[in-house]
Amino acid sequence: MTVDPRLTASSDPGRMTSSRLPILLALVFSSLFPVFSHSNREMWFQDLFPPNTCPINAKTNTFYGIMFDAGSTGTRIHIYTFVQKSPEILPELEGEIFESVKPGLSAYADQPEKGAESVKRLLDMAIDAVPPHLWKKTPVVLKATAGLRLLSEEKAQALLSEVKEVFEESPFLVPEDSVSIMDGSYEGILAWITVNFLTGQLAGHNQHTTGTLDLGGASTQITFLPRFEETLKESPRDFLTSFEMFNSTYKLYTHSYLGFGLKAARLATLGALNTEVADGQMFRSSCLPKQLEAEWHFGGVKYRYGGNKEGETGFKPCYLEVLKVVKGKLHQPDEIRGSSFYAFSYYYDRAADTNLIDYEQGGVLEVRDFERKAKEVCDNMERFSSASPFLCMDLTYITALLKEGFGFRDNTLLQLTKKVNNIETSWTLGATFHLLQSLGITY
Numbered sequence: 001m002t003v004d005p006r007l008t009a010s011s012d013p014g015r016m017t018s019s020r021l022p023i024l025l026a027l028v029f030s031s032l033f034p035v036f037s038h039s040n041r042e043m044w045f046q047d048l049f050p051p052n053t054c055p056i057n058a059k060t061n062t063f064y065g066i067m068f069d070a071g072s073t074g075t076r077i078h079i080y081t082f083v084q085k086s087p088e089i090l091p092e093l094e095g096e097i098f099e100s101v102k103p104g105l106s107a108y109a110d111q112p113e114k115g116a117e118s119v120k121r122l123l124d125m126a127i128d129a130v131p132p133h134l135w136k137k138t139p140v141v142l143k144a145t146a147g148l149r150l151l152s153e154e155k156a157q158a159l160l161s162e163v164k165e166v167f168e169e170s171p172f173l174v175p176e177d178s179v180s181i182m183d184g185s186y187e188g189i190l191a192w193i194t195v196n197f198l199t200g201q202l203a204g205h206n207q208h209t210t211g212t213l214d215l216g217g218a219s220t221q222i223t224f225l226p227r228f229e230e231t232l233k234e235s236p237r238d239f240l241t242s243f244e245m246f247n248s249t250y251k252l253y254t255h256s257y258l259g260f261g262l263k264a265a266r267l268a269t270l271g272a273l274n275t276e277v278a279d280g281q282m283f284r285s286s287c288l289p290k291q292l293e294a295e296w297h298f299g300g301v302k303y304r305y306g307g308n309k310e311g312e313t314g315f316k317p318c319y320l321e322v323l324k325v326v327k328g329k330l331h332q333p334d335e336i337r338g339s340s341f342y343a344f345s346y347y348y349d350r351a352a353d354t355n356l357i358d359y360e361q362g363g364v365l366e367v368r369d370f371e372r373k374a375k376e377v378c379d380n381m382e383r384f385s386s387a388s389p390f391l392c393m394d395l396t397y398i399t400a401l402l403k404e405g406f407g408f409r410d411n412t413l414l415q416l417t418k419k420v421n422n423i424e425t426s427w428t429l430g431a432t433f434h435l436l437q438s439l440g441i442t443y
């Protein structure tokens with residue numbers, strides 16, 4: 001089957017990104033929305049309107065998918081719009097509406113109804129964004145990540161069932177298993193699909209793809225397509241997953257490290273991760289400003305933390321502290337040392353916070369740039385006191401995670417990316433493709 005492989009991955013109709021997705025989408029949509037894919041006859045008035053505003057197009061050719069990301073630090077809604085401009089041309093990803101709220105669902109561990117309310121507020125946006133006649137055909141799904149993985153089964157389930165009720169009371173299509181905790185390996189794979197799709201690297205058969213690094217609050221993922229037999233041989237078996245999408249099978253290396261997200265790593269560095277916190281207990285670190293004493297809430301728990309009043313502070317002692325958290329804890333595939341990776345989430349945020357990259361545009365960095373910035377911040381904490389008190393610890397952790405955790409070289413290139421063609425680089429787009437595929441298409 002030969003198909004035009006173009007797909008617009010942008011709300012800017014001028015920009016095109018290559019992909020084989022249209023093959024999938026054509027089938028997905030003809031199965032999901034058969035009435036639309038067959039009702040696109042030429043109308044006499046079509047030429048009078050620009051394509052996006054033509055009433056027949058607005059009525060018949062726009063489809064939506066709603067994906068919630070219940071992350072450890074926040075809940076986000078992604079409303080994707082797809083357009084099939086004519087039966088011969090395949091559907092295109094037209095744009096995304098994105099909104100987020102803080103804190104994440106896990107902060108409502110003891111008040112599940114309140115947690116579900118935060119989801120409801122976001123879902124109300126979808127009611128405004130999706131035209132009423134398409135509500136019933138628009139699937140809505142929520143996938144929770146590390147924050148809920150760290151809660152007890154009972155508390156996590158209570159939150160999920162409250163959210164499910166919100167979905168069922170909504171006018172949208174609620175598929176089976178619409179509210180769940182996502183397996184960590186999917187998180188990496190789906191983010192890899194999103195990024196390589198948006199950058200056009202899944203087009204054609206001679207695939208050159210780029211690995212992805214996601215640094216969340218509670219977990220972190222690394223995903224890439226191995227090029228060397230050695231990697232396949234030497235990797236733990238559960239780090240290799242075959243995944244079918246866009247009519248191709250990808251055998252990916254992926255792993256999600258629970259407890260190695262930026263915020264969990266703060267707790268680990270402070271010695272407060274996975275411990276019973278006694279009332280008033282104080283956790284201290286050389287990565288924090290000497291005189292600091294403060295409180296921090298994470299995952300529904302309150303922590304008191306502060307600087308080393310009498311002892312040392314600065315990059316060297318901080319690096320040694322952080323090293324204990326990562327050294328020897330992560331698998332180091334040889335092949336990644338010289339490759340470049342896309343990096344997002346907290347890699348992006350901390351690089352942008354310290355002007356290593358432009359907040360809007362992102363940029364390309366070497367691993368050593370994070371180390372240089374960590375030294376600058378940790379050895380001059382008073383100069384950076386208006387920023388987060390954790391800035392030194394965060395940058396030092398990112399440096400140690402990349403170098404000592406994954407084993408990257410100082411000169412490994414990282415492409416820091418928040419959006420590609422105006423679409424968020426999040427696992428949610430990959431998950432939406434997967435959702436549409438599972439709603440009726442098998443390859």
Ligand SMILES: Nc1nc2c(ncn2[C@@H]2O[C@H](COP(=O)(O)OP(=O)(O)O)[C@@H](O)[C@H]2O)c(=O)[nH]1
Nearest residue numbers: 071072073145146216217218219345346424426
């Ligand atoms: N660019 C982008 N960043 C996101 C998105 N969702 C989450 N993040 C980032 O992810 C980080 C927080 O991780 P989170 O998802 O809450 O924690 P996790 O559950 O451990 O993955 C922050 O740096 C957010 O800015 C998104 O849709 N787009």
Ligand SMILES: [Ca+2]
Nearest residue numbers: 071145216217
């Ligand atoms: Ca995340």
